[in-house]
Amino acid sequence: MKAVITVLGCDRIGIIASITGILAKTNVNILDISQTIMQNIFSMIMLVDLSGMNCEFSKLSELLTKVGEELGVEVRLQREEIFTRMHRI
Amino acid sequence: MFNGNEILETIYMISQENLDIRTITMGISLRDCASDSARTSCRKIYDKISRYAQNLVKTGEDIERDFGIPIINKRISVTPVALVAESSDADNYAVFAKAMDDAAKNVGVNFIGGFSALVHKGYTKGDALLIKAIPEALSTTERVCSSVNLATTKTGINMDAVKEMGLVIKECAERTRDRGAVACSKLVVFANAAEDNPFMAGAFHGVGEPECVINVGVSGPGVVASALKNLKGADLGTVAETIKKTAFKITRMGQLVAQEASSRLKVPFGIVDLSLAPTPAIGDSVAHILEAMGLERCGAHGTTAALALLNDAVKKGGVMASSYVGGLSGAFIPVSEDAGMIDAAICGALSIEKLEAMTCVCSVGLDMIAVPGDTPASTLSAIIADEAAIGVVNNKTTAVRIIPVPGMKEGDVVEYGGLFGRAPIMRVNPFSAEEFIQRGGRIPAPLQSLRN
Numbered sequence: 001m002k003a004v005i006t007v008l009g010c011d012r013i014g015i016i017a018s019i020t021g022i023l024a025k026t027n028v029n030i031l032d033i034s035q036t037i038m039q040n041i042f043s044m045i046m047l048v049d050l051s052g053m054n055c056e057f058s059k060l061s062e063l064l065t066k067v068g069e070e071l072g073v074e075v076r077l078q079r080e081e082i083f084t085r086m087h088r089i
Numbered sequence: 090m091f092n093g094n095e096i097l098e099t100i101y102m103i104s105q106e107n108l109d110i111r112t113i114t115m116g117i118s119l120r121d122c123a124s125d126s127a128r129t130s131c132r133k134i135y136d137k138i139s140r141y142a143q144n145l146v147k148t149g150e151d152i153e154r155d156f157g158i159p160i161i162n163k164r165i166s167v168t169p170v171a172l173v174a175e176s177s178d179a180d181n182y183a184v185f186a187k188a189m190d191d192a193a194k195n196v197g198v199n200f201i202g203g204f205s206a207l208v209h210k211g212y213t214k215g216d217a218l219l220i221k222a223i224p225e226a227l228s229t230t231e232r233v234c235s236s237v238n239l240a241t242t243k244t245g246i247n248m249d250a251v252k253e254m255g256l257v258i259k260e261c262a263e264r265t266r267d268r269g270a271v272a273c274s275k276l277v278v279f280a281n282a283a284e285d286n287p288f289m290a291g292a293f294h295g296v297g298e299p300e301c302v303i304n305v306g307v308s309g310p311g312v313v314a315s316a317l318k319n320l321k322g323a324d325l326g327t328v329a330e331t332i333k334k335t336a337f338k339i340t341r342m343g344q345l346v347a348q349e350a351s352s353r354l355k356v357p358f359g360i361v362d363l364s365l366a367p368t369p370a371i372g373d374s375v376a377h378i379l380e381a382m383g384l385e386r387c388g389a390h391g392t393t394a395a396l397a398l399l400n401d402a403v404k405k406g407g408v409m410a411s412s413y414v415g416g417l418s419g420a421f422i423p424v425s426e427d428a429g430m431i432d433a434a435i436c437g438a439l440s441i442e443k444l445e446a447m448t449c450v451c452s453v454g455l456d457m458i459a460v461p462g463d464t465p466a467s468t469l470s471a472i473i474a475d476e477a478a479i480g481v482v483n484n485k486t487t488a489v490r491i492i493p494v495p496g497m498k499e500g501d502v503v504e505y506g507g508l509f510g511r512a513p514i515m516r517v518n519p520f521s522a523e524e525f526i527q528r529g530g531r532i533p534a535p536l537q538s539l540r541n
Contacts, residue, residue, distance in 0.1 A: 004091065006100055034093055045093050058154060076100065078157035080091075085345045086338045087095040 002080040009073025011042035027054045107373040111308040112162040114287035116294035119168040127179035131188035138192035146197040166292035167203035175215025186226030193232040202292035204235040227272035228264035234290035240280035240477040246532040255470030266495035269503040273492040280480030286416040302359035307343035311372040317381040329402040336406030344411040362416030363407035367427035369510035376429025388439030397450035419452025425512035454488035459512035462495035471522035
């Protein structure tokens with residue numbers, strides 16, 4: 001199962017380190033990653049593979065939301081299908 | 090492989106433009122719950138609903154979390170209760186509403202629809218008892234919704250039922266006068282009712298439906314309105330094209346959620362209902378879409394044309410996005426549940442007469458309209474008859490959900506809060522239809538050719 005992690009908010013040091021730290025601990029593999037800064041808004045999109053994940057989806061979602069709150073950015077974990085279904089026939 | 094802009098577009102639609110799945114509704118057949126004892130029948134109803142829907146709310150919440158899309162309501166529709174209750178010894182069907190309400194509370198859904206009767210050609214014994222019990226049922230339960238279908242294109246309009254429903258609505262209002270006549274907001278009178286509609290208050294599980302089914306209603310007026318805001322000055326062909334594309338994207342979400350819910354609950358997928366359902370939240374209004382097309386206020390001349398374009402484009406975009414489309418599928422125009430409609434009614438741009446014209450080209454009918462408490466029952470019946478005539482002649486579903494608020498007069502505002510919103514009391518034509526309504530009988534089915 002694949003999922004997309006998005007991070008939106010103000011840029012600061014350590015965002016990617018904190019997120020990837022959680023992914024390493026939960027055994028989630030990063031397949032693709034991109035980031036841009038538009039009008040001072042930092043956005044990072046990460047495609048991840050959850051097949052080897054060592055915790056529940058809800059637990060990972062909770063950990064990411066929590067680290068987002070600490071960093072002052074919005075972090076979302078969503079199954080990949082919501083994006084592919086909406087934009088691909 | 091993935092495109093960042095598309096991902097951000099989806100997230101923006103959900104977080105800023107109120108894109109959501111409005112409802113996952115589980116349809117449950119109660120046809121095997123009939124019994125000659127009302128007590129046994131009620132127990133069977135309670136047990137069956139509790140058993141089938143025990144995981145509905147949790148599954149909805151799981152899907153919401155996994156995909157990051159809000160699912161606002163989880164609901165249940167059941168077989169029209171008149172069909173189930175009819176073989177019992179009960180002479181007051183309010184006990185059946187109580188059983189439905191208890192089951193809804195047990196499984197945690199906020200509404201259950203199907204305290205209904207289909208009387209478009211006439212009443213059976215059970216239909217008559219059910220309609221008689223509606224005021225008590227809706228005023229003593231919290232989550233039960235009721236509907237009555239009193240006309241179809243094939244049978245015409247049952248004017249005896251039209252006459253009675255005016256009185257039923259008045260009694261519902263009277264019994265809940267201390268709560269702004271809230272019972273009326275849970276009662277819909279239909280022509281050509283849809284058997285697979287997932288939206289309340291008019292949802293019921295039709296007789297041609299399977300044992301259990303999942304129907305999904307999508308929403309997203311805010312997404313359409315904001316797409317149109319970027320099209321200032323573009324011609325209406327471009328407007329229609331943009332609405333179609335947006336409706337496609339919205340409906341794909343509905344299809345995904347419906348399939349996911351169906352496979353997790355192991356219940357067949359029925360339909361996706363392509364409706365644009367507004368809420369009182371700012372940025373979630375159908376009226377604002379019409380205004381984004383260039384009308385100063387919803388209700389101005391031109392509104393019917395704009396709504397026709399919107400409704401048609403939503404369907405054209407949505408149909409390809411889903412494998413099965415059904416229900417009501419169109420733009421809803423409930424006054425109290427739409428911030429733009431409320432403003433338009435308060436400033437005098439929108440009248441009941443204009444709303445009636447609008448229902449000729451969209452789903453569903455005169456919806457959540459508050460009128461003065463002293464409106465006679467015969468006038469309410471006449472409003473129902475007009476709306477039924479539009480549905481019957483034009484081969485479409487129409488409905489009336491009207492609230493004569495006791496003690497209130499034109500210009501007052503009744504507050505419901507939550508999804509029901511707030512309703513300005515609208516002007517009703519003061520001239521009487523009493524004699525017309527008192528005639529009763531049936532209006533014959535209309536001719537289907539020579540259509541002009």
